[in-house]
Amino acid sequence: MTIFSPVHFISDWLYNPLEILKETAVFLDEKYADIVSTALFNGNTSIEFKKFFENKEINDDKLIHFYSQEAGCFYDSWADCMNKDRDMVILTFLLNNAHDSQILDFSGNVGTLSLLLASYGLNVVFSDLGRKLDFITFRQMKYNLKFPIMNSLNITGKFKAILCLEVMEHLFDLEKTLKELMTHLDSGGFFIYKDSCHDVGRIEHLQKNEKYGFGKIKEVLETLGLVNYGKLYWKTDVFANADGKLEAEVLVPIYINIMRKK
Numbered sequence: 001m002t003i004f005s006p007v008h009f010i011s012d013w014l015y016n017p018l019e020i021l022k023e024t025a026v027f028l029d030e031k032y033a034d035i036v037s038t039a040l041f042n043g044n045t046s047i048e049f050k051k052f053f054e055n056k057e058i059n060d061d062k063l064i065h066f067y068s069q070e071a072g073c074f075y076d077s078w079a080d081c082m083n084k085d086r087d088m089v090i091l092t093f094l095l096n097n098a099h100d101s102q103i104l105d106f107s108g109n110v111g112t113l114s115l116l117l118a119s120y121g122l123n124v125v126f127s128d129l130g131r132k133l134d135f136i137t138f139r140q141m142k143y144n145l146k147f148p149i150m151n152s153l154n155i156t157g158k159f160k161a162i163l164c165l166e167v168m169e170h171l172f173d174l175e176k177t178l179k180e181l182m183t184h185l186d187s188g189g190f191f192i193y194k195d196s197c198h199d200v201g202r203i204e205h206l207q208k209n210e211k212y213g214f215g216k217i218k219e220v221l222e223t224l225g226l227v228n229y230g231k232l233y234w235k236t237d238v239f240a241n242a243d244g245k246l247e248a249e250v251l252v253p254i255y256i257n258i259m260r261k262k
Contacts, residue, residue, distance in 0.1 A: 010119045010143060014112050015084040024077055024110075027138050028070065049075065053203045060172040064153070067170070068130025073110075080112040085234040086165075086256065087113050090192065093232055093258075094122055094161060097190065101160030106181065107152045107167045111136035118145045125159070127152040155181070161190040165256070168195040169205040174212060175220055182224045185261050191226055193217075194256045218257070226259040 013019050025035040048071050052058070066072045094103060094117065103124045105114045114126040114136070126136055127150040140146055150156070162185050171177050174197075185191060198213025199205055212220065218228070233255045 011084065011116060013143075014115055015081045017078040017081040020078050020081055020110065020112070023139060023142065024074055024135075027135055028074070049203055058172070058206075063170075063172050064129060070131060073129075073131045073135070077110045080109045083113070083165075086194075086254070087116055089232045089234050090163065090256065091116060091120060091122075093192070095120065098122070098160040101186075102157060104155065104159040104162045104184065106155070106162055106164045107170075108136075108163070108165075111139055113163070113165070114147060115139060115143055115145055118147045119143070123147075125150060125157070127155060129153070155184055157184060158186050159184055159189060160186050161192060164191065164193040164195075166194055166196060168193070168212065168217060169197045169199065169209050171209065172206065174209055174217075178220060179224060182226070182261065187261055189261050190229065191221065191259045191261070192232075192256055193259075218259070221259050225262050227262060229258040229260040231255040231257055 021035055022032055024030075025032040028035070052066055055062075090113065099122065101123060103117065103122055105111075105117070105124055105126050107128050108114050108126050109128065110132060111126050111128075114124045117124040125148045128136070129152055133149055133151065136149055162181060164181070168174055168178075182191075195212070195217055196202070196205060197209045197211075197217065200207045200210045
């Protein structure tokens with residue numbers, strides 16, 4: 001039995017990297033060609049990132065401030081479109097396990113997954129920092145979808161599921177953040193996560209979090225009252241340039257972890 005009716009072909013727009021580049025250009029009142037080729041997506045942003053993350057004096061406040069600015073917010077917004085296969089398996093799981101409950105998309109980048117979930121009638125709450133909060137409002141208007149928006153520093157309420165996808169490697173105090181997040185997860189609720197803490201080759205992935213890589217974060221979550229529930233698998237991971245040209249397609253099993261609160 002079909003419970004929810006999707007907004008037809010919304011995913012064709014959501015997962016088109018050129019479309020999000022156009023949206024970003026309109027939102028920032030920039031020329032599309034400049035958005036694609038300069039500061040926000042490669043050139044100057046790479047310089048800004050390198051300068052910031054090579055600074056040995058980085059602290060939590062400086063990191064939050066950086067990610068609240070334009071360069072920190074939109075440097076890889078187009079990459080959010082590369083996760084369609086991943087997002088569809090998450091959607092399926094949530095439709096079956098949390099279709100009538102609140103879901104938190106914690107630090108959800110530019111909101112592509114939240115928009116997809118909302119288009120299927122799920123009760124999603126989006127959170128992030130800085131100008132992304134205005135950008136997701138802008139995108140809600142475009143797609144005629146409405147759902148709550150929160151600052152990631154001020155989460156309120158309880159949730160049946162919390163999504164934390166490619167966020168942990170960016171957090172200055174990872175264990176403190178997770179401990180706080182777990183206070184917002186219902187008993188029996190799902191914590192759905194994917195991290196790249198091991199991948200310190202990317203300069204914005206904090207080296208201090210490398211110790212949590214290769215599954216070690218699970219041990220931290222177990223101390224917070226979570227137990228292993230399973231994994232969501234999908235077969236492909238697609239990497240593309242900001243101009244939308246396919247770079248590579250990796251045909252290997254890739255998965256998201258799911259843990260459940262006791």
